[in-house]
Amino acid sequence: MTRPRTDSRIRAVLGPTNTGKTHLAIERMCGHSSGAIGFPLRLLAREVYDKVCRIKGEAACALITGEERIEPPNARYFMCTAEAMPRDGGGHAFVALDEAQLGADRERGHIFTDRLLNARGREETMLLGSATLEPLARKLLPGIEIEERPRFSTLTYSGSAKLSRLPPRSAIVAFSIEQVYQVAELLRRFRGGAAVVMGALSPQTRNRQVELFQSGEVDYIVATDAIGMGLNLDVHHVAFAALSKFDGVRQRRLTPAEMAQIAGRAGRHQTDGTFGTLSGNRRGAPLELTEDEIYAIENHRFAPITKLYWREPNPRFDNLGVLIGDLEARPMQDGLTAAPEAIDLAVLKRLAEQPDIADDVRTPGNVRRFWEACQLPDFRQQGPDAHARFVARLWSDLKNGHIGADFVAARISELGNTSGDIDTLQGRLSGIRSWAYICQRPDWVLARDEMAARARQAEAKLSDALHQKLTERFVNRRTSVLMKGMGKDAGLLRVELKDDGQVTVEDQPIGHLEGFRFVVDADASSEERKLMLAAAEKHMASLLAQKAQKLVADELGDLSISGGQILRGEQPVAVLEKGKSPSRPRIVMAKELGQLDPAHRARLQDALELWLEEQLAPLAPLRALEDAATDPEAGTEVRALLLTLADRNGTTRREDAGLAHVPKEKRPFLRRLGVSIGSLDVFVPALLKPAPRILLKKLGLDSRPVREGMEAVIDLEDRPPAGYRRAGKQAIRIDMAEKLFRAAHEQRAKAPQSKDVRGFPVDTALATSMGLLPESFRSLMKDAGFRPGQPVELAEGAFGPPRPVPWTWRAPRKDFVPARGTPRGGQRKPRADGGKKAGGKPRKGAPPTRRPEPKGDGGQAFAGLADLLKKG
Structure with missing residues (x-):
């Protein structure tokens, strides 16, 4: 048996x-x-050849x-x-x-084992693979340097x-091919398609199909376990449609290491990934x-x-019996x-049993040449x-020398026919791959270079035809475009209204306009009609607005809104009267148009x-408040708050909001509507932008002055503009003020709490x-x-920057009043009205407001002292 050589540094990553690693x-x-x-x-x-060519140039790089x-x-x-790697x-x-680690593969393992044991570089040898290989690598290659990478x-x-x-991006x-086709067909019907x-x-x-996915033309890719071996894809999620496979001997469940090799395709570089299973399987248990x-x-623990697996890499070629014995x-x-009997050895043993073939294979040269022919890969999987x-x-x-060029050219020409369905084209591609292998020997x-070029051309033509067939069968471009329109990137789609009234999405026709009514394309299938109607509902508003603007421009010219009116220049075209809600005014056309x-x-x-x-699009957050205020499921307290916010255009003082009556479990509901509950104000940040305020x-819905830029801080001359709060001689936007309060409360929470340290x-x-400004x-x-508080001066003789000014905090008095019947010094509870009548005067009989009891153990210490005095 060949022993590993140790004449170069061997490193396993x-x-x-x-x-x-690669x-x-x-x-x-x-x-x-x-x-x-x-590579496997x-x-x-x-892929790596192309990368190295960009670094070293094509003249220095080879692909074999x-x-x-x-x-x-x-x-x-x-x-x-x-x-093909030199052993x-x-x-x-x-x-x-x-x-x-593919040395443990039943079919090709002996090839990888041989290269692991024998392939060495003069200066450096590197083995790349799974961490599961480490113990065996140390045993087979003593002194190997192991490096693990997370x-x-x-x-x-x-x-x-x-x-x-x-x-998306799954x-x-x-x-199995049947299951791949089944899943891809379902994705075509319901998600616009998938790469295969x-x-x-x-x-x-495969490259063309991968490009379909990488370019974003489809958001899904359906694959066999071939995806787990080196294909670098922009995949965010991997879903297993099956957890067992036929390994050439039996149907078995995947090992955790095999699952991880496939699931690991999710998430590339710094992007995290997820994996899971596909539910709804009709063939058995979920x-x-x-x-x-x-x-x-x-956790990558296997x-x-x-x-x-090992097979003799240097068999003897004395005769067929000796060759088979060595293998x-x-x-x-x-x-x-x-190693289990691979297909090349199985073919060798079958042909060696045929007398008409075995009789011609007697010399060592013929035995070697015959073994090389038996090693032809079974691309057709027959x-x-x-x-x-x-x-x-x-x-x-x-056996007689070479294969004639005419014979090879005829076979390549037969297989190069690009007509037929997917299965037919796949079969021809497998045949062409066999002849491409033969022509590389x-x-x-004869005329090897010319025949190899013809085989490559035929393979390229068949690959293009197969890609086209796969795309036609499993990718519905129109449905794919519409499905993207239903997602969060709908605003990025190119929706156009042609001069003839035809509506297209990314150049794919989906219907046309008859007046202001959308009509679905008559050629659409019943499955596509639902998507088209859904897409129309999502995109038609902008298209109808385009048509309306064109009609208005043709009839009336440029229009604007001012003082609750629609104006053409300075001439009123219509008056905006109160409609169902403030943000939905009703148009009353001018008498001249009557x-x-x-x-x-x-x-x-x-x-x-x-x-x-x-034009009213910037008021969408206000409309959301108005709609939620009419929803009975919101609850009476929340509806009251939302009505107050809507009436005051998205901002109200905290003491006027009635927060004491709003259940805590309703706070997430308010946050989903974009409502922020601040220290002094309850407001909707989206309505503090310039567009909605202007x-x-x-529209005449806000009489206060408006700052067009809505800067964070402005100088104050009179009353604060809409969306601002007074700060001394300045005014600050409400959301910016809340940012300052939140930062101060965070500092307060971090400050140490003890008797010796006061303030923060x-x-x-x-x-x-x-x-x-500081005073503001x-x-x-x-x-x-x-x-x-007062600045803390440095001790005499001490040097350094001054200590920061200590601050203290207590809840504003107007937010807290004692509950009725609560004894002096008892716990307080907040009142929604701040202890005042509607006119702002103190409510008759309302107890005087007091500062809350100090937190910590200070209050308990004084209470304990009072008990001791009573007992004394």
């Missing part, structure tokens, strides 16, 4: 997915004079796989599949093997979800991960690999086990018997209403940055119950 290997290789990296997939080798060979004369950096390292300064992002279990509830993983990735696809087709599996995947030999080293017949036909030409085909014929007048009235609706003034510091830097700041803070 192990860890879960998304740890930057990126590290690329950096290390580019730092050497030459190098080679072996042709697709991954191609079973089906493709790009090798410039002076190439120094080689990206290969594991099978001794090829004399390169740097050698790396990616996904080295995952860049967090992977979290999110439970089970229906297909219709999956979040990957759904299945383990399977191991049977050619690399070009899919559920066990607690142990979830813990293992989230049982270590205990054995790697079936068992390893003598602990930690290795004999099994040993069918593949053995294909190899036998191939050997009938190879150095001594199998002379229009009824049909024209009605059309113009509709256009004006749509135009006004567009619009309220123009208040940082004035925030107020200064807003433009608030003190006046504002006094309204909220904050009082500055």
